[in-house]
Structure formats: C-alpha cells, structure tokens
Amino acid sequence: MTGHRDAPSRGASLLALAAAIGAWWAVAQLHVAGRPLVAAPVATLGALSRVAPTLGRDLAATATRTGVGLAVGVALGLVIGVLASILARRAPVIEGLLDFARSVPPVVILPVCLLAFGYNELARVATVASGCVWTISLAVITAASSPRSARQEILEVAGTTPLRALVWTQPWESLGVLVVGLRTSASSAVIVAVVTEMIAGAERGLGARVIAAQIVGDTEGLTLAVLATGALGYSINVALRGLERRVRRFET
C-alpha cells in the first residue's frame, strides 16, 4: 500500500523539480539593460567547477560567522533572558524593552558595531549576535512565564520546594520554546551575516562574493553565490527543524 502511495508522490516531486529548473531557465532568458537577470542552469553548473574552491571557502567563512554569531547571541540571550525573567516579575516593562530591542533591525546595529570595534571580524560577529540575542531572551521569558505545570504541582505536593520543582521541570519544559527561538535566530543570523559582509565587506564570505560578482558583471558567479546563500540558510533550517521535531517528541 505504502509503495503505491509513494510512487506518484516521487513522480510529482520530480515534476516539480523539473518545473523549477524550467522556471529558472525562463528567468535566465529575461534580459534587463542588455544583461541576463541570472545565469542559465547549464551555464551556472559549468561555472561551478571554475569557482568551486573559492566558493567553498566563502561558504565556510559565512557559515562560521553565522555559527559563532549565533552561539554568542544564544549564550548572551540565555543569560539576559534568565535575569530579565526574574526582574520582569517586579518590573513588567522589561519585557516591553526587550521586545523593542528585538524590533530594531540587526543590520542597523552594524554601524554601531563598526564604530565600537572597527572594521574587523569582531564587529561582524557582534552584529550577527545582536540579531539573535533578543529573540532568545524573549523565548526564555516566555518559557519562564508559563503557568505552573502539572509536573511542578506533583513535585510540590510530594514535598519538594518550589525552587527545586522549578529546577527539575523548567529546563526541560522550556526546550520547545527555546528551539523555536533558536530556529528564528538562526534564520536571522544567516541574513545578517551575509548583509554584514555585503555592507562592511569581508576578505571571505558569500556577501562579499555577491558584491564582487555584481561589480565585475559575473552573472554565473553571482547566481552561484545566491544559490550557495540559499543552501546555507536551507541547511540550517532543515537541521533545526529536525532538532525541533526531536524535542517535540521528547516533550510528550
């Protein structure tokens, strides 16, 4: 039975993939100001062998910048979130302040970081981290402000202290909210890392590659850089969706 259901689904997927490549080819035929918008699929594939080594290095540089910025942002966000959760019980305005901070687009923090740290790696990573820190802090506050769970009640009834009941339950019960926050932060981190490389420049990185390809009119290189950026964001999203699924299974 399963095989019968899977066959048409695989066929439809192949058809959709072919349609997407066809659409890509059609868009590549469009010319604006005498130049193609994007390179055609075959030309892009042909260029891949030429640029693969440097593209790989740029991809690795952006991935590292994203990962380090995300890790720093998550670590800071957890600390700020825990402190804010404690303080927000007395001063609810703190949650509003964090929400305001989250609403500031991270890329506008870039000039601040450039002024603070100079044109260096620290400024780029700090900008990426700034895009994650508030989302994670708010996720921690959301998790901490959830009503007392049935598990906490069971522990309290059994004779433990409210603090110990919280320690036994809160980290596990917060995982779902934190993973959603992490996924949102990771999407933001990729965008901010690439835009930061485009604006502030970088020796290596997909953002810098996009700008360089645009300046010299290398359509194939530009198309490959765009696709590599998409692949990076998609891979991170798929990995974190998998993590979220595992956490959801773990929770119930």
Next chain:
Amino acid sequence: MNGRTGQGNGRTEKIVAALDRVRVLGPHHPMLGDASLTLRAGDRVALVGPNGAGKSTLARVLLGLLPPTEGAVQRAATGVGYVPQSYAESLFPWFSVLRNVALPRLVGRREDAYDVARALADRILPGVDLRRRAGRLSGGEKQAIALARALASLGDLVIADEPFSAIAASSRARLRRVVHEELGGRALLLITHDASDVADLCERTIRLTDGHTVGASA
C-alpha cells in the same frame, strides 16, 4: 512494600486533612461553595457528583494548589500522593517509567526509592519495560504510572482524581485491589463517576452538588 502495606486500614482519629465551609470564587461563578470535609487516617472516601460540581477544585484546595476565597483549610502534611485528572501532563516524559514512579521518594531523598517503585510498578504495570521513557507509553499505561507514583508517596493521604478513567475495563478490578492493598493506613480521597470504584475502594461517599458537600461528616 512502602513501609505501611497491610490489609487493614489502620484507622486512627488523626485528621490528615480538612475543609471547613470553604468557598472558591472563579472569575465568572463560584467554583466551590460552602464545602466541608474531614479526612482521618485510614479513611476511604469517594467524592462524587456531576461534571463541573467542583470535585477537582476541592481536591486542589486540599492539596494547597488553590487558595480558598473563604473558609478554613487544614492541608495535608507534605508527601501527599496525587493522581491528577491531567495525569499525562503530570508525568516526566523524559524520565524512565521507573524514575517517574520513584519520584515522590526521590524528592524525599529515600534510599528505597527505586526498590519501592520497582515493586509497585511490577504490580501495577506488569509486562511494561521500566527502562522505557514514560512519554512513549499509551494513555492507559501513563495513568497507571501516575497511580503507582501516588502510591509510592510518603504522606498520610492519597488523592486520586478519576485514576482509572483511561485504564482498560479488564484491568480496573485488579488495579482497585492493588490500590486497596498498597494504601495501608493512608487515607484515600477518590474522585470518581464509577460505582464499582466506590464499591471496591470506599467506605464513605461525599456528594458534591453545585459546590456544596453533602454527607461530608465523618
């Protein structure tokens, strides 16, 4: 098995928990109005009544999980065994079955926690792999874990809110027998809609209608 196993109910005059003219007001209507109840050691009391009458609210007030708006509450000492209506949400799905059952004794830092839990689980959850994560079990098995956990508690009182509702009809009589035997001298407040639960486990019935207790005197 838990240090108090026995067929007799070990009744004494010691009051383990009591409510006196307790009222709980909800946001729109009273959740409990003028409810009184006294539970003594060894009491086996059924709390019955229609849905929405306030049975679970009464239990939560007795457990100290809900403050009364009016009236006096003599809460049970710590270590109460509790099977909540939302039994599945009360389990720790990331812990093993055994650790869930042992929880009240782990909280009480008792060395016999796992031995008592294993003995109870063998009776209440025969055939279930105790190393499995609790979240992976069926609804009926989860309710049985909650029941075993309540019986592993260290206090003088067990409050069970419809503890057999998800358990297969074929297993209920056996589980009622186990509960009866494992309670020992502890008091039981059993919230139920099932006449067989009342007949097999309880000596006294309290009816709750519109938040008022009827037949609550000891």
